[in-house]
Amino acid sequence: MATIFKRDFLAYFRTPVGYVFMGVFLTLSGLIFYLYNLQNLSGDLLTFLSQLTLLVMLLSPLLTMRLICEDRQKRTDQLVFTSPAGLGSVVLAKYLAAACVMLVTVLLTNIYTLVIALGGTVYAGEWFVGYTGFLLQSLSFLALDLFVTCFAKNQMTGALAAFGANFVLWMADLLANSLTIGWLADALNFLSLYDRYEPFRLGQFSYAAALFFLTFIAACLVCATRVLDARRFSEGGAA
Template structure:
């Protein structure tokens, strides 16, 4: 797992992918910070975190698109499928590599928090809760995108699939409000990442949401492992 992690993590910075993700994210985060905090002289750090979710939804496919599908495009995936390392550890190593890029980016985003702290007031409890919720939600999108990447034959297709999956998942809250069938509403509300994130942007530490986020990540990674495992024995793959 350590070998997979090191290879994939370093690959982000041996190519423009990691720098592009961090640069675009931090630039757009800076614009959001100006729009919602500087221009209004607001020190509300939670509203800043709430707006960053859209960036994660749009940009995590950039990181996930190469994790599985690039190996498949280069026909090096058979090496992963036949390696003595378990597929679960392979998937985990790839996930952690991309997760570290996200965590570094989120850490750098706290420059904006520091600016608020210098010129206004930042409550440490609110900051921690908001940051925790945002980080967990970001990792959920990444795990979903990694799972989707298993069904694509090349990174571009993977990015399109991942963005579509992120969009559908993000729209579950709106869909739930426009569907009259109760059980479908309940299912959509249950899987809604926005609903799970809402307590955090209100400054509330939700243990049920934390459990959901961690379970969501685990299910996506288990799903990715299962897809790769089935490919190992079938020798085939998704389109």
């Protein structure tokens, strides 16, 4: 598993994908920081982080689109899926590679925390809760995108489908409010990543929400593994 993780992680930086993701994310988050925090002379780190959710939604498909779809397109999946590595560990290794790029990128936004600390006060507890919540939400989007791309045959359709899924899940609570069907509204509310992030945005550490995010990630990865496994039976290749 470590072998696949290392290869996939380094592949982000041997191709433009990793640099484009980090560059665009940090540039846009810098812009948000300037417009919201610097122009308003605000030291509100939690609101700043919550505004980055949209960036994660838009950009996380960039990280996941290559993991399964590129292998499938270039037929390198024939190497990986006929190696002694199990399907589950392949999926987990690929997810962790993308998660590490996300983690490094999100941690780099601490440049803005430093700027706030220079001109005001940053509370360690607030920083911890804010970043933990934001990371858990980001990693959940990443897991969802990985799962969705398992259905796609090429990177472009994978990225578009992942973006669509992110958007639907992000909008889930808005949709739920407008629905009259009770059970559907409850289901959408339950799945809303935005709603689960709310306590962290308010500076409260929610164990229930953290557990939900971790379970959501695990469920997406298990489902991704099952989809790839099922493809061996249904069509022309494991991925």
